[in-house]
Amino acid sequence: IAIIGEGLAGLTLSIRLTRHGIPHKIYKSVPVFPEIGTGIALGPNGITALELIDPLIKDCLKKCITYNKGVNEEGEGVAFFRVSECVQDTDNIETKFNTLITIVCHTGSPKPDRAYFHPTRFLDKLIKLIPPSTVSFGKSPMSISENLLKSNLFLNFSNSSKAITCAVIACNSIKS
Numbered sequence: 001i002a003i004i005g006e007g008l009a010g011l012t013l014s015i016r017l018t019r020h021g022i023p024h025k026i027y028k029s030v031p032v033f034p035e036i037g038t039g040i041a042l043g044p045n046g047i048t049a050l051e052l053i054d055p056l057i058k059d060c061l062k063k064c065i066t067y068n069k070g071v072n073e074e075g076e077g078v079a080f081f082r083v084s085e086c087v088q089d090t091d092n093i094e095t096k097f098n099t100l101i102t103i104v105c106h107t108g109s110p111k112p113d114r115a116y117f118h119p120t121r122f123l124d125k126l127i128k129l130i131p132p133s134t135v136s137f138g139k140s141p142m143s144i145s146e147n148l149l150k151s152n153l154f155l156n157f158s159n160s161s162k163a164i165t166c167a168v169i170a171c172n173s174i175k176s
Contacts, residue, residue, distance in 0.1 A: 002027060002155055002165040004141055008040070008119065010171035011126040015054050018130050025163070026130075027155070029140035039116050047115055060125035064117040144168055 001017065001024040003010045010026055017024045042050070051058040127135070140158040147154060147164075155163040 001025075002153075002163060002168045003171055004168060005171045006123070006127075006135060007171060008123065008126075011123060011130070012050065012053050012057065013169065013171060014130045014134060015057065015126065018134070019054055024134065025165070026135045027139040027141060027157070027163070028135060028137050029158075030137065040119050040122075041116050043115075054129065056129050057126065060122060060129070061115070061117070063125060064122045065115040066117070139163075 001022065003013055003024055003026045006014075006026050006028045014024060014026055047061065050061065138159060139161065141155055142158050143156045145154045145156070146152075151166070153165050153168055155165060155168065157163070
């Protein structure tokens, strides 16, 4: 299986395929993992989904996650987004908001609401969960063609190299 792009989707897919012993290769157009990107916010369902892919991802998340500024581990304080969207009745709004935000917690964590992390820091931790030989840098796909006789695909890269695979999964931005 060829995975085009190493972002969050590509790496988590690779981690799961690795755990199941399914051969695959990640093709990344740049020569190294870039230090770019803004923060990513995940709600409890997103955190749970990542944890279900592989329990080791949870450990990587714990090293990278920060929570809403102004909200402590007990869910007390005021987070910085529009409260009016969450609580319609404005009587004692702070108490109602804190109760609401405390109810939504991440698995294994008392911290409420959304979890935030910088993608590069998180991806740096995820990449350690797959064998280094899984990633091939400097491979920008130019075309995919099908070999009907052997039921496989040919990947043609911008550096004139080629790869043969049975499936191609695109997992990153259009630049991959």
